[in-house]
Amino acid sequence: MRLRIIGAIWKKQWKDTLKNKAVFIQFIMLPALGVFMKHMVSVEGLPPNYFITMFAAMYVGMAPMVSMASILAEEKEKHTLRMLLMSNVKAGEYLFGVGAYVFLLCMAGAAVFAFAGGYTGAGLAQFLGAMAAGVAASLLIGAAIGTWSRNEMAANSLTVPLMLVCSFLPMLSMFNEKIASAARFVYSCQVQTMLKTAGAEGIDPFGAAVVAVNILCAIVIFRFVYRRSRLD
Amino acid sequence: MSGKAACIRAENISMSFGKKEVLQSVSLNIAEGEIFGLLGPSGAGKTSLLKILTGQLRQTGGRAFLFGLDTEGLPRDAYENIGLVLDNTGLYERLSCYDNLLLFAEIYGTGREKIMEALRRTGLAEAKKRPVSRLSKGMRQRLALARAILHEPGLLILDEPTAGLDPSTAAEIHALIREERERGAAVLLTTHNMEEATKLCGHVALLHLGNIVEYGSPAEVCRRYNHLNAICLTLKDGESITVENTPLSAKVVADYLQSGQIESIHSTEPNLETVFMELTGRGFAS
Secondary structure (H helix, E strand, O other), X not given: OOHHHHHHXXXXXHHHHHHOHHHHHHHHHHHHHHHHHXXXXXXXXXXXXXXXXXXXXXXXXXXXXXXXXXXXXXXXXXXXXXXXXXOOOOHHHHHHHHHHHHHHHHHHHXXXXXXXXXXXXXXXXXXXXXHHHHHHHXXXXXXXXXXXXXXXXXXXXXXXXXXXXXXXXXXXXXXXXXXXXXXXXXXXXXXXXXXXXXXXXXXXXXXXXHHHHHHHHHHHHHHHHHHHHOOO | OOOOOXXXXXXXXXXXXXXXXXXXXXXXXXXXXXXXXXXXXXXXXXXXXXXXXXXXXXXXXXXXXXXXXXOOOOOHHHHHHEEEEOOOOOOOOOOEHXXXXXXXHHHHOOOOHHHHHHXXXXXOHHHOOOEHHHOOHHHHHHHHHHHHHOOOOOEEEEEOOOOXXXXXXXXXXXXXXXXXXXXXXXXXXXXXXXXXXXXXXXXXXXXXXXXXXXXXXXHHHHHHOOOOXXXXXXXXXXXXXXXXXXXXXXXXXXXXXXXXXXXXXXEOOOOHHHHHHHHHOOOOOO
């Protein structure tokens, strides 16, 4: 890994994100909505960070997956990735550069949620830790989709249903017990539970195990797709 | 062939996609400081050959070498000595011309002053802040060329660099290609345009259905197919007279010249397109 190359990819990606509304909105929409709902909507009986944890869990399931898949698929479709790879950029350097960039932007969004939720100390660590684990899982799924797809349209056809499942399942499981019993094996639902208990209780070992297994599965899928794609 | 070191050497390259053979025992040699034209209609196998020579595609037979390195398992740093303009320009649409070049300048580790130099040489200095999405086709092509020459590579591979461009933009690109040759770079270009190949290339290979059907300098190739070996006189009244290109015809030509009736004199040498048609029974446009 050459830092010079990764730095160049970050710089390019940052400039591109600012001009790419479809990707840019992924990073700011849900944090902005969470902050807005937290301060503007008050419903009696709801926990104080109800909207923060709900939108943060949706964010985990949506932003990293959609943006990573979209960036990779667009680079393949427009042949810009081919030009990078033929300029002595290694596929690993490119994927690490874009992945780390998306991860950091998503964590900036996570920090907005944490700040709006008023988390401090161990609660803040748990909140950010849960967000980081969820973002990592989504990121790997997005990277697998982006690497697999030939173009953005193909990527969207996979990303949209998966994103809907991952981002809306935590919310739907609150209203339906049957959904909840199945959803507890999905990382985004366990991330939401961890966010809800941040600052109050420790991390449930079952929840941590589910997230770890989900990340592991995402790594296996990504490695399989990466090898088949022969980007190197 | 010149005595200079070979930038590209291909030995009996064959390539098949399933049962379809797209290249059959293709051999060529491109020396440093040479402009080499790979000519042929769509589907002749030009792009497949370029992909094999740049290590993007693995041939089914034969060997190819880039700067002496086998293209199968080409080390990545070999790409730092190649400038590419491929069939698709691969530019970042939302980024400006400058930012597109900045990315590659940082990857190659070249100074930022090279970016402005490349923009100036390609006539894009005034458009440096303009996003690629707002560039004309000719400007995009020039930007792709600016990216290719940014790090002063030893080899330029240009896939139809002037396709679809107006004559003045094409002429600017030709001038730039010649400048690169003067610098010592080897240039491999593919084109449909026979006039372009004749003007630019030191050597050409005519590719047809995966075979090199003719190889040599454009003048040599045309001379080889000059079956008529005649001189054509066009008179002011529109009449054309063809005389054999022998010493005996000198008096006939001199008489016409003295009489002041001659509008133009030209040889009957075929051009590359005529040669290609003779060899394959089809034109480049088909």
